[in-house]
Amino acid sequence: MLNVFRLSNGRLFQEEIETSAIEQTQVQPVWVDLEAPTREEKEWISARFGVVIPENIVDDDLEESARFYEEDNGELHIRSDFLIEDGETSRNVRVAFILHAGILFSVHAEDLPVFRLLRLRARRIPALIEDAKDVLLKLYDADAEYSADTLEGIYDSLEKVSHRVLKQDVDDHAAGEALTAIAREEDLNGRIRRNVMDTRRALSFMMRSRMLNAEQFEEARQIMRDIDSLDSHTAFLFDKINFLMDATVGFININQNKIIKIFSVASVALLPPTLIASIYGMNFKSMPELDQPWGYPFALCLMVASVAAPFIYFRRKGWLR
Template sequence: MLKLIGKDGRETDIGTAVWADLCEPEESEIAEVERRFGFKVPDREDLSEIELSSRLRTHEGALVMSAPLIARHGDAGVLSPTGFILAKDALVTVRFCQMTAFDQVHEEFARGDHEVGGQEVLVRLLEDIIDRSADRLERVAEDLAKASHSIFREPEKDAPKKRLGRETRRLRALMVGVGQASEQMVKVRHAFLAIGRIANFVLDRCEPKIPEALHDRLVAVKHDIESLDEFESSLTGRVQLLIDAATAFISIEQNDVVKVLTVVSVAGVPPVLVAGVYGMNFHDMPELSWPWGYPFAWALMIVSTILPVLWFKWRDWL
């Protein structure tokens, strides 16, 4: 699909367009844009290159830039290569997924009454992408705050003790959620760092030089990215803390079970020994002729079970 935006912000024909937006383009649309602007439109493979020299370069007087941007795919976001070609009088964008930021800028320019240029479109796109990156990080921070509250909450005094299996499943689900939040952070970081490099590249290489107002807005984009980078770094530390804490709590719960099993096994050794002794049935065993021999054996087994348990409790091992 090809959208052509003129200087008035509304859709126009190829001859007067200052913004050509290629979304999942067909070959005929690519050829039409190449004839109009006189440079080759990069394909998906070109835009997926990770070398800095491939992502930021000049070609035939135009600035050719690419960045992995987040596109909606089902319930999750995916990184999709996106290209920006800034010529002297126009901007060409190439993308392979629907992206809300581009649609939002389309609508914004269509409602406006001021003249639109290629540089203005690029700056507005970068601003909107950064705003959406900030919103995504804010949602991630909220998800991490909920996970933290659930992991570190104090148990209610009168609440029944939770079963190990249920508690382990709960903590595992929290760890999955934290891991998904971390994955989202990585995608957002890839996007806004690439946008930061584009902003620097435009400020350094754009000819003719961009107007002062747009220059100040690009500088503001750089500052926003620096603050987002710091915020993302703090979230990364929080993610690691939550994962370590959830893992530790699972280990503690499992250790409690092992401790109980250990006490039971130790407490069960003396009565087994007593039962083994009195199960030998020797003729000269004096207890065989006692009227209270059987109760005595039972009492001995019970006492030998209780004493190890009391010993564990005294040492605060149980």
């Protein structure tokens, strides 16, 4: 999908480009966004703007040195990861940026919430964007804000898990659900930390390359400060996640110990009647249960009493609770 945006009266507007007439389209955009681009769209970009988009431009196995560099012709190449959090699953999507002749080209495999947020703001807020570098900075700014909003969602989710684990009786089913929720939030928190780290690296490269003017440089510094403020939140969430994980595992161990305690008490209680039965089952020349009419009832009563005595003792000690 090809999305072309131009500036008009300080606002960002999207140009309607028909695929059938893409070769005859003549526009002077500030931002060209390609979502899973086709060969025809790439050829139009190459013919219209002189920018060659490789097939592996958004591959995840690029070397670190290939993520931020500048071509001899002045093209600036940046590879960045953007977060997608859609409830059950979360992932980082690689986006390739090319800054050429005052136009920002972005290539990605799927639609991103940060891009939708910027398009919405740029249409409503006048003078938000002045050139292609402003588009790139605003994307990173929206990415930091999106990460902060996602962190707030993690706070809310962990609060629910904390209420379930610490204020209610936790059986194995509830503990399993809590562990699943904790693992999901831990994975999301780790992806946010990776995302903000990647954004920090991209902004640092832009600031070192001296491509920004004074106002844009100050805006990049402000975004860096916002990102730095997120680090303490992610660190706190990691500690909270570890605490809830340990607490949940502890409740699981308590439930398992209760089961083991039942078997232990049962095995101890059954030892005396087993001993009595083995004694009465020995081959004597004169067997008491045969010589006395009350022999068998006495043996059975003695076995029952030997079982009841340990249970009464354990109950008084509180070991059966």
